[in-house]
Amino acid sequence: MNDTVILQAKSLQKSYQLSTGESVEILKGIDLEIQKGEFVAIMGQSGSGKSTLLYCISGMDQVSGGSVMYNGKEIQTLSDDEISQVRLLSMGFVFQHSYMLKDFTIKENIMLPALKAGKVSKEQAAQNARIRMERVGISHIADSDITQVSGGQLQRAAICRALINQPAVLFADEPTGALNSRSTAEIMEIFNQVNAAGTTIIMVTHDVKVAARADKVIYLEDGQLRQEYRLGKWNDAETLQSREANLFAWLQQNGF
Amino acid sequence: MRKKIGISVVLIFFITLSVCMLSAGTLIVIQLFSAINNLYEKAQPPHFLQMHSGDVEVSLLENLAESDPHVTDWQLMEMLNVDNTQIWVTKPDGVRLSFSDCLIDLGIIRQPEQYDLLLDTNNQRITPARGEIGVPLILLDQYHMEIGDTLTLSDGTFSKELTITSLLRDAQMNSTLCSSTRFLMNEEDLQEVRAHMGTVEYIIEYYFDDPAYASEFQTKYENSGMPKEGQAITYTLLKLVSGLPDLMTVVILILMSLILMLIAALCLRFTILAAMEEEIEDIGILKAIGVSFKEIRKMYLNRYRKLIVVGCVLGCIFAVPVNQMLVSHITSAFGKPSFSILMILFPLIAALLIYLADQAICKRILNRVKQVSVIDTIKGQAEVKAAGKKDAVRKTAAGSVFRLPVDLWMAWKQLLLHKRSWLLMTFVVAAAFCMMLIPTNVLTTFRSPAFITYMGQQKCDMMISVTSTERLAERYANVVSELAGDADVAETAEDAFVVRTAQNSEGEWENIHITCSESAGSGLQYLEGTAPQQPDEIALSYLNAKKYGVSANDQMTVKKDQTEMTLRVCGVYQDVSNGGYTAKMQVGYDPADVYRYDFLVRFQEGTDVPQKAAAYAETLGTDANVKSMDAFVKQTLSGLTNQFGSVVLVIVLIAVGLMILITALLLLLILIKNRKQTAIQRVTGFSVRDIRKQYLAQTLLASVFGLLLGGIVVLLLGEKAVSAVIGMMGMGMRSLTFITAPWLVYLVFPLILLAAAAATTYLCTGKIKSDVKLMQLVKG
Structure with missing residues (x-):
């Protein structure tokens, strides 16, 4: 594993035991390598195992076989304290529904990982949260209850929280799945900015429009990695429509 | 589904506990009285007894x-x-x-x-x-x-x-x-x-x-x-003296049952609330598809009714072994209580009362469902509890963010926001603390050497009593000369006992035994008034004051032969000795009237009192009765304190056990409720250890509040509650001032409870670690 690789999966397997005692194999030996600063979209049909792959490589779920190396360390061997520390300092997570702690305000939710990391003063953590909220246009809801804001606003808050400790990797599972097209575009714009600033992004999506913003798309079918398609770095000169068209053509060409 | 089964089990447990406690508590009272009556019927003790040598x-x-x-x-x-x-x-x-x-x-x-x-x-x-x-x-x-x-x-x-x-x-x-x-x-x-x-x-x-x-x-x-x-005693006193240790036990058991029932009721309310919160989404869906509130309420009431019935039946069943455990002393002291229909009726009434109370709680909580909006329930934002002053709490907690470490701050904020859940824990700890403190305080009071003042005696190291109708003067002189020749004696007070007559509240003249001396009545526990200071003043024991229908500052006529004297009742004191019927006067006396002398002796510092007492007993022989007061109090009350001591130990164990059990159940419910929130914390980088710290801080904070609350309740009401029950039993005491063991009450007990709370939290939060499927949790 060379220095440019941030995450590497080898022969990754994941199976579940059903209540009938039968075992279902979700991931059937996946090999994957993600470079630092890359923006990777994982696509596939429902049930193909794309979310499971994301959770396995991020250490949120146990693997049944194979290994996952993160920054040269095998994730599976880390203790709870160690993996928590990795999540806190160098990983960020964004989900389809923005899961926030309901007892805390938007700003507090965003600040929490910074407070926990303790790398900056509490005042600085509050300041960082404010800057991030301003950047994504939600500073006016800082002191709101999480039940008082819209889904789009909440998702932006979730992104702010995921980025507050400047993680090396951002994991996203259908981050725009519950949003309208306008909010989707705004969120993806933020993703591209974050990636441009050096954060690696690994994102699961079934939306071609969203996947078209990634550098690379990998396609999963029946628990196996079928193909990958390189779209190249996002740049403003290229229109979203053309990237989207290219990706769509590739998907069709491969019968996906 | 697993959650629902868990909550149902907890619900049944609390109903079982409350029915069991109430049934066993009422049963034991019936059994005690039945056993004492059986023994008396069979043994036929005298109605009046006079000893005579x-x-x-x-x-x-x-x-x-x-x-x-x-x-x-x-x-x-x-x-x-x-x-x-x-x-x-x-x-x-x-x-x-x-x-x-x-x-x-x-x-x-x-x-x-x-x-x-x-x-x-x-x-x-x-x-x-x-x-x-x-x-x-x-x-x-x-x-x-x-x-x-x-x-x-x-x-x-x-x-x-x-x-x-x-x-x-x-x-x-x-x-x-x-x-x-x-x-x-x-x-x-x-x-x-x-x-x-x-x-x-x-x-x-x-x-x-x-x-x-x-x-x-x-x-x-x-x-x-x-x-x-010799001593004279009446049937009423006999019964009282024999039953005293058990009556004290029953007093404490009744108080404890009441506390336990209170705990059970609080837990029940909380569990039903928790259960309803779990159901809220289903209720929303039912509402959305057009099921009316009345129908929903009926559906849930039916379901809870079944659980309540199961709990009541189990409670009645468990009451039997619990009762057998408690009744063992009664059986050994008085024999088997005879069967009475009340023994079946009372537990059934207890079960019925709890059934009705639980139904009422269910109905009240279900009425809140009426206000729950369909949209909120489906969005998962509805809460069964009434909306509180969340904003105010948020602001208070927000202010503390810059002062506390992050885990503590989070714990503090969650505690404030979910204070209803944690209040239950506070109440449980408070109740457990009360359960431990009240009987322990009663026990330490009875065990304390200062308890002698409740026995109508001044504090002294040794007491020598001489009594005789013929040789009293000679025996008196013997003791006086012995004491005078002893350099270790620091101070001696003489009490002389005389008999006079006085009119009781029904107008009949009855004998009153009066202790006369220069210091008679000083150093006792006065319920009202003070010790006598003038020759025309008399202090009466509580039972005598009742018998003669007088209280402090009243006048009382006392007759010696045919000469009447009007005395002022200067004070009423507590006395459990000599049957509780005593009186004290600071007045001179005619040695010819005296039928008994008590010498209250204080020795110089460092004197070996038991050894001295033994030496005096040997010298004076059968002429006098010599008692080392510490040993006397200890032995006199040993029946009471030994039996009571084991009851107190059992109560303390039950209190700690219950606190652990309820804390565990409560935590499990809270953990189930917070599963998703916990998973979110873990995803954002909080380790199991951090989350444990938060729960630990919350349980300890809630426990500290509980200890404070329990301590305050005992300080304000403990003595009053015990005194009220003691007073009802017609003993020579009307009020009891606790003589506490401070290190036990203020240090050991709180530490035990805090350690139990901490250990329980640590073990229960271990469950978080096994919930490794974060992904599923986050996704719900």
């Missing part, structure tokens, strides 16, 4: 019985008093138990025919064969005698060995609060021993058509020149 003219006793229409029967018994040093027990392995340190007088009798019987442990009248002896049950706490052991009576020249064949229940002297206790022997053996050793004391016993007549009879008896060189 000296000769008895039987015709006098007979004449009195015949001339009084209220007397139904009478009997004269001989009791052979044996010096405590002349009696010992040898175990089969050769170990010897000596009674020399026993402060209760030991007497031997033969089994009477009809009245005042000594019974075996099955409440049967027994007659020992030759060579056999029955020993009193109340001595077993202090001396571990068993059937088959050998008891030896020996004065050095004569010796008699007997085999212990029975343990005796003595309705009359069933408590260490009595001054003597009785062994039972065969008539021939008794005559043989009597010929060589011991002194005879007579027990004169009268029976009336109404036991309440005893008090009036006592005056008549004392004033008609009857033999009275």
Whole structure:
């Protein structure tokens, strides 16, 4: 594993035991390598195992076989304290529904990982949260209850929280799945900015429009990695429509 | 689904607990009274009893019985008093138990025919064969005698060995609060021993058509020149003294049951609320598809009704073994209570009451469902509880973010926001603390040397009593000269006992026994007023004040022969000694009137009091009764404190156990409720250790509040509650001031509870670690 690789999966397997005692194999030996600063979209049909792959490589779920190396360390061997520390300092997570702690305000939710990391003063953590909220246009809801804001606003808050400790990797599972097209575009714009600033992004999506913003798309079918398609770095000169068209053509060409 | 089963189990548990406690509590009261009544019916203790050492003219006793229409029967018994040093027990392995340190007088009798019987442990009248002896049950706490052991009576020249064949229940002297206790022997053996050793004391016993007549009879008896060189006691007092330890236990059990029921009710309410919150989404869906509120309520009520019925049935079933555990002492002290229909009826009523209360709680909570909006429930944002002042709490907690470490801050904020859940824990800890403190305080009060002031005595190191009708002056002089010649004596006070008559609240003249001395009545626990300071002032014991219908500052007429004196009642004090009927005056007296002297002796610092007492006992011999006060209080109350001590230990264990159990159940419910929130924290980088820290901080904070609350409740209400129950029982006490063991109450108990809360939290939060499927949790 060379220095440019941030995450590497080898022969990754994941199976579940059903209540009938039968075992279902979700991931059937996946090999994957993600470079630092890359923006990777994982696509596939429902049930193909794309979310499971994301959770396995991020250490949120146990693997049944194979290994996952993160920054040269095998994730599976880390203790709870160690993996928590990795999540806190160098990983960020964004989900389809923005899961926030309901007892805390938007700003507090965003600040929490910074407070926990303790790398900056509490005042600085509050300041960082404010800057991030301003950047994504939600500073006016800082002191709101999480039940008082819209889904789009909440998702932006979730992104702010995921980025507050400047993680090396951002994991996203259908981050725009519950949003309208306008909010989707705004969120993806933020993703591209974050990636441009050096954060690696690994994102699961079934939306071609969203996947078209990634550098690379990998396609999963029946628990196996079928193909990958390189779209190249996002740049403003290229229109979203053309990237989207290219990706769509590739998907069709491969019968996906 | 798993959650719902978990909550149902918890719900059933709490209903079971409350039904069980209430049923067992009521049952034990019925059983105690039934057992005491059974014993009294069988043993027929006297309605009036007079001890007398000296000769008895039987015709006098007979004449009195015949001339009084209220007397139904009478009997004269001989009791052979044996010096405590002349009696010992040898175990089969050769170990010897000596009674020399026993402060209760030991007497031997033969089994009477009809009245005042000594019974075996099955409440049967027994007659020992030759060579056999029955020993009193109340001595077993202090001396571990068993059937088959050998008891030896020996004065050095004569010796008699007997085999212990029975343990005796003595309705009359069933408590260490009595001054003597009785062994039972065969008539021939008794005559043989009597010929060589011991002194005879007579027990004169009268029976009336109404036991309440005893008090009036006592005056008549004392004033008609009857033999009275010894203690006199009436039926009411007898019953009280015998039942005192058990009554105290029942007092505490009743208080404890009430606390436990309160806990159970609070837990129940919380569990139903938690259950409803779990159901809220389903309720939203039901509402959305058009099911009316009434139908939804009916559906859930039916479901909870089933759970409540299961809990009630289980509670009744469990009440049986719990009751058996508690009733064991009653059975050993008084025999088996007889069966009464109340024993079935009361637990059933208890179960019914709890069933109705639970239904009411369910209905009230279900009514809140009415206000829940369909949209909120489906969005998962509805809460069953009424919306509180969340914003205010948020602001308060927000302010503390910059002061506290992040985990503590999060814990603090969650505690404030979910204070309803944590309040339950606070209440449970408070209740457990009360459960531990109240009985412990009562126990330490009874065990304290200062308790003597409740016994109508001033504090002193040693007490010497002399009593005699003929040789009193000589015996008095003996003691005075002994004390005068002792350089270790720092201070001596003399109490002289005289008899006067006074009018009771019904206008009848009754004898009143008054202690006269220069310092009489000082240093006692006064309920009202103060100690006497003038010769025309009298202080009365609580029971006497009640008997004569007077209180502090009232006037009271006391007669000596035909001369009347008007005295001012200066104070009312507590007294459990001498049956609780005493009076004190600081007045001179005519030595010819005195029937008893008590010398209260204080020694110089560093004197070995028990050794001194033993030396005096030896020098003065049978002329005087010498008591080392510490040992006296300890032994007198040993029956009470020993039995009560084990009850207190059980209560403390139950309190800690319950607190652990309820904390665990509560935490599990909270953990189930917070699963998603916990998973979110873990995803954002909080480790299991961090989350544990938060829960630990919350449980400890809630527990500290609970300890404070419990402490305040005990300080404000503890003594009042115990005093109220004690007062109701007609003992010589009306109020009890706790004498506490501070290190136990303020340090050990709180630490035990905090440690239990911390350990329980640590173990319960271990469950978080096994919830590794974060992904599923986050996704819900």
